Amino acid sequence: MLDKIPGSVRVIAFLLLLGSCGAQIVRNATAAPVTEPIAKDEKKAEREAKSRVGGPDLKDALPAAGATVVGGNGVVEPADRETKVAAQVSAVVADVLVREGQQVKKGEVLVQLEAGVERAVLGAAEADLAAERANLTRVQRGVRVEDKDAVAADAQAAKSRADLSAGILARTEQLAKSGASTPDELERARRQATTDLATYRATDARLRAAEAGSRIEEVSFQKARVLAAEAKVAQAQAQLERLSVRAPIDGEVLQVKVRKGELYSFQGTEPLVVMGDTSKLRVRMDVDERDIARVVVGASAYVTADAFGSERFAGKVVEVSRRFGRKNIRTDDPIEKNDTKVLETVIELEKNTRLVPGQRVSSFVTAG
Numbered sequence: 001m002l003d004k005i006p007g008s009v010r011v012i013a014f015l016l017l018l019g020s021c022g023a024q025i026v027r028n029a030t031a032a033p034v035t036e037p038i039a040k041d042e043k044k045a046e047r048e049a050k051s052r053v054g055g056p057d058l059k060d061a062l063p064a065a066g067a068t069v070v071g072g073n074g075v076v077e078p079a080d081r082e083t084k085v086a087a088q089v090s091a092v093v094a095d096v097l098v099r100e101g102q103q104v105k106k107g108e109v110l111v112q113l114e115a116g117v118e119r120a121v122l123g124a125a126e127a128d129l130a131a132e133r134a135n136l137t138r139v140q141r142g143v144r145v146e147d148k149d150a151v152a153a154d155a156q157a158a159k160s161r162a163d164l165s166a167g168i169l170a171r172t173e174q175l176a177k178s179g180a181s182t183p184d185e186l187e188r189a190r191r192q193a194t195t196d197l198a199t200y201r202a203t204d205a206r207l208r209a210a211e212a213g214s215r216i217e218e219v220s221f222q223k224a225r226v227l228a229a230e231a232k233v234a235q236a237q238a239q240l241e242r243l244s245v246r247a248p249i250d251g252e253v254l255q256v257k258v259r260k261g262e263l264y265s266f267q268g269t270e271p272l273v274v275m276g277d278t279s280k281l282r283v284r285m286d287v288d289e290r291d292i293a294r295v296v297v298g299a300s301a302y303v304t305a306d307a308f309g310s311e312r313f314a315g316k317v318v319e320v321s322r323r324f325g326r327k328n329i330r331t332d333d334p335i336e337k338n339d340t341k342v343l344e345t346v347i348e349l350e351k352n353t354r355l356v357p358g359q360r361v362s363s364f365v366t367a368g
Contacts (some may be wrong), residue, residue: 034070062338070294073329074285074303074347074363076355078276083249084275087113088242090265091197093258098273100256104247111258111272113243122236129229136222148207155207158200165193254357281349283315285363286327286342294367295320301365305355313353317365319346331355 091113099108171188175181255274258264264272283303287295297320302312321344328344347363355361 009197026223027292038255070287070291070367072286072288072291072342072345072363072365073327074283074361075329075358076361077282077284077358078251078254078278078357079280079282080277081248082228082254082274082276082357083246083251085110085245085272085275086271087111087245087264087266089113089198090263090267091115091243093260093264093272096256096258096260098253100253102253102305104251104253104275106250108247109206109244110165110247110275111245113245115240118236118240118243122233122240125232125236126227129226129233132222132226136219137228139218139222151207155200155203158196158203162193162196164196164198165189165196169193176179188253194225209366219248245272247275249275249277251275254278278357279355281353283347283349283361283363284328285345285347285365286329286364287345288343289324289343291367292320292343295343295345295365299366301363303347303349303361303363305353305359305361307356313361315347315349316343320326321345 093111094114095112096110097112098104098108102112139220169189171193172181172186176183177185253273253275256272257270257274258272285301295317297317299317300314303316304312306308324341324343327340328343345364345365349355
């Protein structure tokens with residue numbers, strides 16, 4: 001059908017379409033804005049909002065391109081990070097012996113857990129140990145002097161009876177030869193002599209055993225029982241000690257997580273107490289991977305915090321991590337990049353400042 005339209009008509013139609021498009025473009029370029037600002041909105045935009053917390057509402061200017069300062073977000077921490085103190089068992093909190101902000105020494109009890117059952121077990125183990133030690137003393141000492149004297153007396157009496165029976169047997173044998181004694185009397189005399197001799201031998205053996213003391217096997221066996229009882233006491237003491245949560249370091253109690261009467265579970269993620277050495281403060285700074293070549297140990301640095309305005313807290317770099325990781329500090333700024341890799345850098349502040357562990361700060365390091 002297009003083949004039937006003359007070529008001149010088609011050229012004219014194309015030129016008309018091209019001219020209308022060009023006219024529309026010129027009209028859009030020279031047209032006035034669709035909306036005009038209202039006068040009251042312009043006045044409202046010109047007004048300056050006052051801060052509700054006082055002080056000037058200022059932000060630190062970004063370093064200019066090519067500046068010799070590397071900046072990043074940081075968080076304040078104790079001299080050797082925070083120590084989260086936890087217990088090894090689940091139990092009810094009997095008493096909290098420290099408060100937040102208190103300075104404690106290593107080994108000092110922070111939290112005492114309920115330990116009634118463990119104390120009873122320890123008491124029973126100590127009683128068993130005392131009994132086994134007494135038995136060991138008895139076995140080592142052997143028979144008392146009085147018992148030895150009694151056994152010796154029995155042995156002497158048995159010997160006398162045996163000698164008497166032997167004499168009677170000898171006389172009875174003489175009489176039996178002359179016919180003055182019957183065979184029955186001779187037999188009874190022999191049996192009595194044999195019985196008295198056996199009694200004497202048994203009593204004499206007991207006397208020698210009393211004089212010799214306990215056997216080595218008995219002493220060794222009783223010593224083993226004493227060692228077993230001592231092990232049970234040590235085990236009971238260890239179980240009891242686990243319920244006294246002590247400070248692992250010298251430092252300050254930063255946070256107490258539990259209260260008296262609460263049930264603490266060691267399988268959870270919350271510690272009992274958070275503490276740290278606040279004699280010196282550090283700032284753990286996130287350095288962007290693009291700036292790591294300009295940060296070295298020993299470089300001077302400073303940090304600022306919104307709470308203290310433009311005040312700078314001086315320090316120096318004491319540690320640079322050896323491995324990249326994800327960002328540790330989030331500022332909740334909508335334009336912040338969260339998918340970048342960072343290298344942790346530790347800044348040690350020169351003096352004990354008013355900064356608080358856990359506080360977020362802006363950190364700046366002199367580039368090397």
